[in-house]
Amino acid sequence: MKKYVITIAREYGSGGKSIGKLLANELGIPYYSREILRLASEKSGINEALFANADEKLKNTLLFRTARGAYKGELIPPDSDDFVSNINLFNFQAKVIQELAEKESCVIIGRCADYILKDMDNVLRIYVHAPFEYCVASAQEVHPTLSEEEVKKLIRKTDKRRADYYQYFTGRNWKDADNYDLCLNSSDFGWNNSSGWDKCVALVKAYLDIKLAD
Secondary structure, X not given: OOOOEEEEEEOOOOOHHHHHHHHHHHHOOOEEOOHHHHHHHHHHOOOHHHHHHHHHHHHOOOHHHXXXXXXXXXXXXXXXXXXXXXXXXXXXXXXXXXXXHHHOOEEEEOOOHHHHOOOOOOEEEEEEEOOHHHHHHHHXXXXXXXXXXXHHHHHHHHHHHHHHHHHHHHOOXXXXXXXXXXXXXXXXXXXXXXXXXXXXXXXXXHHHHHHOOO
16 A cells, blocks of 8 residues: 555543554554644754643634744744744654654654645544533543543643644644544544544545555
């Protein structure tokens, strides 16, 4: 089979990250999430902590009031005052994502990868979502010390940050189905996370076979 990339955007608590890990394991291909930050740091020479803190900086500014617009791929040179700007940090992450997609088959979680790779034919773009009550129940398993209200607040806050980040760097609505090849409601396969996610993986694999068929 030719090289392919599976990108996964996901609502918090929907199981998208777990589905991505299961997919990568079953397909025998690399899985990238926060590893993108380390690779971008190595490529740019910029401290990885700056990449990790970029989301926090962005959400605490007024930048999200107006979308930056579509990513064009330009890297700002080291002699510029904007070399470690949030925009350039994103550009380096995008460059890493493009290089990974050209080099190998892999699963990439978040990071606007679906948009960055939108012009490549061998990319399967997935959006994983679920009813709010499902996400709450799933998230409570991960955060047993948090109250139900605290978990609900965490989900809303995280999904808003992801949506704002996506809009700022792509100019698009994160939840718009037009951005993706396949939108999965992970609760459709039952409320037992493990078995439900396995069925999601089987569905994605079947879709991938069809998409990449000659």
